[in-house]
Amino acid sequence: MTGLVYKSTGSWYSVKTSEGKMVAARIKGIFKIDGITSTNPIAVGDKVDLEWEDHSANTVMITGIHHRKNYIARQSPSHKRQHHIVAANIDQSMMMATLREPRTSQGFIDRFLVSSEAFHVPAIVVFNKSDIYRDKEMEKYEEMKGMYEEIGYSVFLTSFSTGKGVDDLIAAMLDKTTLISGHSGVGKSSFINIILPEQQLKTQDVSGWSGKGMHTTTFAEMYDLDGGGRIIDTPGMREFGIVDISRQELSHYFPEMRSRISDCHFNNCLHINEPGCAIKTAVEEGSISFERYYSYVNILESIEERSY
Ligand SMILES: Nc1nc2c(ncn2[C@@H]2O[C@H](COP(=O)(O)OP(=O)(O)OP(=O)(O)O)[C@@H](O)[C@H]2O)c(=O)[nH]1
Ligand SMILES: [Mg+2]
Ligand SMILES: [Zn+2]
Numbered sequence: 001m002t003g004l005v006y007k008s009t010g011s012w013y014s015v016k017t018s019e020g021k022m023v024a025a026r027i028k029g030i031f032k033i034d035g036i037t038s039t040n041p042i043a044v045g046d047k048v049d050l051e052w053e054d055h056s057a058n059t060v061m062i063t064g065i066h067h068r069k070n071y072i073a074r075q076s077p078s079h080k081r082q083h084h085i086v087a088a089n090i091d092q093s094m095m096m097a098t099l100r101e102p103r104t105s106q107g108f109i110d111r112f113l114v115s116s117e118a119f120h121v122p123a124i125v126v127f128n129k130s131d132i133y134r135d136k137e138m139e140k141y142e143e144m145k146g147m148y149e150e151i152g153y154s155v156f157l158t159s160f161s162t163g164k165g166v167d168d169l170i171a172a173m174l175d176k177t178t179l180i181s182g183h184s185g186v187g188k189s190s191f192i193n194i195i196l197p198e199q200q201l202k203t204q205d206v207s208g209w210s211g212k213g214m215h216t217t218t219f220a221e222m223y224d225l226d227g228g229g230r231i232i233d234t235p236g237m238r239e240f241g242i243v244d245i246s247r248q249e250l251s252h253y254f255p256e257m258r259s260r261i262s263d264c265h266f267n268n269c270l271h272i273n274e275p276g277c278a279i280k281t282a283v284e285e286g287s288i289s290f291e292r293y294y295s296y297v298n299i300l301e302s303i304e305e306r307s308y
Contacts, residue, residue, distance in 0.1 A: 003050050095123060114245070174227055177231075248270070
């Protein structure tokens, strides 16, 4: 019997069997997958082999894991040297950002985009809570929309309070497995409550909003979409720790840099102060956004600081 993991809460997993039944599963034995150390051997989206443990109690044992098409991992917040696999076998990743309550920085968005590029998962960017944007946030949104669309990312403006932009976003998820990520309080669970009203996930109390983020969602969980496709809600995160990218390859994960790297004078150019750097020239000419270059430099420095 095989199954698909819909939720992982640590030692127990919710798995939908190939017959369409939701069961509680545990791991049998020790799993070592692809030689990577992760804090969670099995993640939401994994396809697994199952054996019945207790038929009447609906519990099963996970006895094997199928090859992953892909996965998204980030640095475990508690053990920096370990990976935390957020989800496996996904078709696209959605960065849910807000420009107010809370404000998502471009640095955070760019780290997420770099990570998606590195894991070969197409990414889209959503700016939610448009109903509370003032002129200055709308200007910022227009600026970021232009910047991201120019380099190939789709950008959406939504409000889950008014319903603005929701239909377009739903259309972009049809027949795909989409992973939603973003800070706590941006509206990830609210979105799922809109598209799957029967779920009614816990969301943050409006009156309790402190600007700090209380992480209402505590575990990643996958849901089936009515029209086909799946969506994975995740707990909000404060920072996005990038894993396994070397300084040398970082610029390959910036689409606007990738196409220009071969024009740099040195083939190991890090695009900082090397002579004949095509990336720096493009930034000076305005064909690469300064803000994106700034994110690049920041991420590069964070890789350098890592001593392992
Ligand atoms: N004004 C406004 N509030 C929104 C919108 N979308 C969601 N909210 C509110 O924002 C708060 C946080 O929403 P959640 O859906 O719980 O956020 P989350 O991203 O799931 O947060 P975590 O589970 O902590 O990661 C709730 O009070 C929502 O009602 C929106 O478009 N506009
Ligand atoms: Mg949530
Ligand atoms: Zn260069």
